[in-house]
Amino acid sequence: MQRSNGQQKIDVHISIVGAGHVGKWLLESLSKKYDSERTGVRIHVDRIVARDPRKQRHGIEKEILSFNLEDAFRGPETKIVVEAISDLKASKDIACKAMENGKHWVTSSKTMALYPREIVEAAIKNRRNIGYMASVGGGTCILDRISKIPYPINTVVGVLNTTSHFILKRMLLGETYEAALHEAQSAGLAEPNPDFDVKGRDGAHKIAIVAQRAWNTAITHEQVCTEPIDTITPVDIQLASALIFRDEYGNKHPHVIMPIQIAQLQSGRLALGCFPSLVPGNHALTTIGEKENAVYIYHDGRREPVEVRGPGAGEPTADAIISDIVEIAKKDAAGIVDPPTLSRRIEVLDPGEIESEFYIRLYTQNVPGAMHKISGVLAKHMINMQMFYQPMLTMRGMRSPIAIIVDKEKGSTVQRALKEMEELGYVEDTLLLRLFH
Ligand SMILES: NC(=O)c1ccc[n+]([C@@H]2O[C@H](COP(=O)([O-])OP(=O)(O)OC[C@H]3O[C@@H](n4cnc5c(N)ncnc54)[C@H](OP(=O)(O)O)[C@@H]3O)[C@@H](O)[C@H]2O)c1
Structure with missing residues (x-):
């Protein structure tokens, strides 16, 4: 024919x-x-x-x-x-x-x-x-688009887990985690046991496959640093939106917490993560629809990333x-046979070695010298505080949430500092999230 x-x-x-x-x-x-x-x-x-x-x-x-x-x-x-x-x-x-x-x-x-x-x-x-x-x-044929980029790739970042994205979008509208999860389950977007999605395992599988394609290397999901979204509270959503990012033109943008997957070359080694992160409101990531998937591919050929977006699952x-x-x-x-070889060897960073700016949320009691001691712990670990935000005044002895943004640092260093803060006796309910700019 x-x-x-x-x-x-x-x-x-x-x-x-x-x-x-x-x-x-x-x-x-x-x-x-x-x-x-x-x-x-x-x-x-x-x-x-x-x-x-x-x-x-x-x-x-x-x-x-x-x-x-x-x-x-x-x-x-x-x-x-x-x-x-x-x-x-x-x-x-x-x-x-x-x-x-x-x-x-x-x-x-x-x-x-x-x-x-x-x-x-x-x-x-x-x-x-x-x-x-x-x-x-x-x-969305993301893998195909990655294959067609003719330049070295340095970062692929995106949202590839619809369940987590849907839940955090709903929390942005004021819902609690539990209510948003229930809605995702009712909409058929979350399993009765949502752990595979909300603990980051699905996203880790996907970014491992993306990294294979971007760098022709045999990454597995176990090499991806994975953090859950079920530790995020409405207070974090509010704190993030109060932390303002000023772009190169001087415009101000609140931060949004998003469940991102990222694969990034850091000094020749691969940082692989599936973690909720603070993203400034001017990044295209924040425009992804609640049932969409998208990735942004940063490569050496152009300043602007390549965007691929569309329905993440379903028909x-x-x-x-x-x-x-x-x-x-x-x-x-x-008669063409050309399976991927995945033969390139690239060292993968341990989770603690991955460098990011960090958001620290903690609750502290209003006791004399509390903030002085907290900032002292950061200074001891040579961690530079960029921003500090306490949304409310409290009476002596009462507890309140505080958000701190710190400069780019290894995860293990910030973890150690956080542990030391918890040992002060009046710091509790801590959370560490990364920032993506
Ligand atoms: N659903 C989506 O939107 C979507 C999107 C992208 C990728 N995926 C992936 O595509 C795959 C299928 O998804 P799905 O939504 O179609 O799942 P599903 O509705 O649960 O269907 C799975 C099918 O696999 C069969 N099956 C399971 N274990 C088997 C085995 N050991 N040997 C032979 N058959 C077996 C089941 O057989 P029975 O019917 O006899 O139980 C069923 O027909 C999954 O890996 C999923 O992650 C799904």
């Missing part, structure tokens, strides 16, 4: 493992929206494999549905195994098995954050291509999977 522009069309047969949300969105997009005239690739679904035969599978033709995983690898015509399951160890096993059976592998799972070396090794050994664009940023995830299928089908037809 010829395309209208005279080019030959490519036929590619795929099998899908996983008939959950993503599996169904993929089937639906392929059957109702996909345009093979535009892409030049006709996609045929040979098989969709689910696990539990007792579940109803509306919208899936019986002829292609299987409950036997082996069926995913069997079809002689099947070129690509597309996998969308929630079990990352099983996903890695499927990837390796698919490639051993001569199939390329595409996934929406964050498997590369756990098993980058095993998967790359299997791809290189079996001369297969892999695609995992849907694993970060849903349908558009299928778009990223289809892009991967199309790209791999074209490579396969052309």
Whole structure:
């Protein structure tokens, strides 16, 4: 069959493992929206494999549905195994098995954050291509955009966890953490057990995969410094908004607490973090919609970062999977095999070594000399205080919150100082957050 522009069309047969949300969105997009005239690739679904035969599978033709995983690898015509399951160890096993059976592998799972070396090794050994664009940023194709930057990258920063972002956005409107979490759960944006999102683990998986792509290195999620958002209180939101950042034009901006993921070269070593941070109100990060994902890629080619933003999850995830299928089908037809090597070695900083400006929140009793002693602890550790803010006057002996911003410093140094402040006897309920400017 010829395309209208005279080019030959490519036929590619795929099998899908996983008939959950993503599996169904993929089937639906392929059957109702996909345009093979535009892409030049006709996609045929040979098989969709689910696990539990007792579940109803509306919208899936019986002829292609299987409950036997082996069926995913069997079809002689099947070129690509597309996998969308929630079990990352099983996903890695499927990837390796698919490639051993001569199939390329595409996934929406964050498997590369756990098993980058095993998967790359299997791809290189079996001369297969892999695609995992849907694993970060849903349908935004963030990984693809990173690949296309022709200059050295120095920082990738963004918001890649929708649940945490939604919760902090709601807290900005005056809700408590508990109320905002409840709302996220009601909206289907948070699991009944939200720990994977709010403790920063999901974001850590995603920024690990982003860092792999930006620096061609085999980062895993365990190397990411991870801090939770569930320690943030409405008082922190208020204190942050009272701490003003003055930009280069003299304009003043309040700070907003955001759940950012960041990968940054610091003196040739990689700082990797998934932590709530104070961001000045003039940064584009603060304009991200409550269900959006976005990243800003700072590179040596231009002063302004490259922005990629869009829906972070949901149906558009299928778009990223289809892009991967199309790209791999074209490579396969052309005999091109080019999986990532992730061969570059870059040292990753320990969390305590990561340098940032810090926000310290503490509650202290109104006792004579309290502030003198607190600032004395900072001075002892050679930490420079940039800003100090106490929102209310209190009677002698009563406690009140205080916010302190300190200059760029290693996390471990600020932690040590904070511990020493707590030992003063009248400092309690402390919190340390980073600043991103
Ligand atoms: N949902 C999103 O918006 C989104 C966006 C981007 C990426 N992702 C990622 O994509 C993956 C799938 O997400 P989802 O939302 O589709 O999850 P889901 O609705 O929970 O579906 C998961 C599917 O995986 C199957 N499964 C689980 N373990 C399996 C195993 N060991 N062997 C074979 N099948 C297995 C389940 O089978 P049964 O149906 O038989 O239980 C189910 O069909 C996850 O890794 C997720 O993180 C999701």
